[in-house]
Amino acid sequence: MTVTVRFAPSPTGRLHIGNARAALINRLFATRAGGRFLLRFDDTDTERSSADYEQGIYEDLAWLGIHHDLTDHQSARIRRYEEAAAKLRESGRLYPCYETAEELERKRKRQHARGLPPVYDRAALLLSDAERAAFEAEGRRPHWRFKLDAIVVRFADIICGDTHIDAKSLSDPVLIREDGRFLYTLPSVVDDVDFAISHVIRGADHLTNTGVQIQIFEALGATPPLFAHYSLMQGPDGRPMSKRDGDLYSLEGLRSRGYEPMALNALLARLGTPDPVEPRLTIGELAAAFDLGKFGKSDIRFDPADIDKANAAFLHMLPYEAVVGRLGASGCDLGPLFWETVRPNLAKFGDVSLWAQVVNGPVTPVIGDAAMLIRAAELLPSEPWDGETWGVWAERVKAVSGLKGRSLFMPLRLALTGLDHGPELKNLLPLIGRERASARLRGETR
Ligand code: GLU
Secondary structure, eight states, rough: OOEEEEEESSSSOOBBBBHHHHHHHHHHHHHTTOOEEEEEOOOOOOOOOHHHHHHHHHHHHHHHOOOOOOEEGGOOOOOHHHHHHHHHHHHHOOOEEEHHHHHHHHHHHHHHHHOOOOOOOOOOOOOOHHHHHHHHTTTOEEEEEOOOSSSEEEEETTTTEEEEEEESSOOOOOOTTTTSSSHHHHHHHHHHTTTTEEEEEEEGGGHHHHHHHHHHHHHOOOOOOEEEEEOEEEESSSSSGGGGGGGBBHHHHHHHHTTOOOOHHHHHHHHSSSOOOOSSSSSHHHHHHHOOOGOOOOOEEEOTTHEEEHHHHHHOOOOHHHHHHHHTTOOOOOOOHHHHHGGGGGGSSHHHHHHHHHHSOOOOOOOSHHHHHHHHHTTOOSSSTTHHHHHHHHHHHHHHHOOOOOHHHHHHHHHHSSSSSSSSHHHHHHHHOOOHHHHTTTTTOO
């Protein structure tokens, strides 16, 4: 079987981290299986969809490094959906309904009052031709519902296992609105058939849709694809994440706050599995270690601090060759030794400029015991300096000052870097060099 999966955003907003997870899981699954990834724009809602959002989705996916092999715009395929609808009408599975939203609301209230579930009563199926004609004459246009078989739909979900959806407890879904526009349900099925989608991998919020859509696949004479429903991410407050969270979880926001796309990918590839996050340089490497079978059924309480952890872990493993271009572009390419020295101290890549300044200056030293520091400057070994220099020098200063441990290192660090924390002095000192070190120990901004 050729594996073909799809990521199907509606271009009605920018992508957030939950969408990124959907896209990534599908991409990794396809790559791992040597299959294809379809980027499908669910843009039949012409009022809410926009070209700007579509552009934004392309940008967000490009930023993540998630490429697509095929593209589909539902708005360009209306004729196919009309054909499918005609087929369903012919077989009596799609029927016109004339209730207004208010009438439907009244029905629901009555059902509620009687303790009944809010399932559509199929009154429209009982309309006579004359009654329908009368509605049409009033100017009413029908919306169209799919007539569900009153059965329990069963399927073997790759993540959730044996799953059943009782169609008797569901309202016949509206496939076409009274203005003629298609809702999501039917176009999704038609596209899954036409693009030979082998696996529908999506959030558990679509489980009920799957029950309905399997019936539509069958009504159209098609074999349903395989399904995998992964559990959803919830915010720290237990609410599902959504566009409402704005920039907090939008990819645009995460990007502007300096997070690494591959750090996010590493996190999202493992979220919902028992496996630890393992940063990788490429999508291909993440795909090689990807296993859909590891995903669990329970909801995920997402802690935004995990993004910071993943980001730091990713930066800390990045080899110099992978960042040399970025270092150069930010004026911070001080060589491989510099990168390896400061890398463990980075939370965001942008922090590198702080350490470049600590090395190259200007640094305003923080001076405690000025006499001790001047004495320390005099004890600086002559160049060339290397990884041993710090040890030799610290021993000399210790012998002369009688200071040791933190009371020795902290005044030296404060004078040399102007900061009370940072990369190991052993590595930093040769980068700072004798001239600047000596000046700073004497209290000069250099
Ligand atoms: N546009 C739908 C959504 O974003 C796609 C769902 C699906 O994967 O079928 O929820």
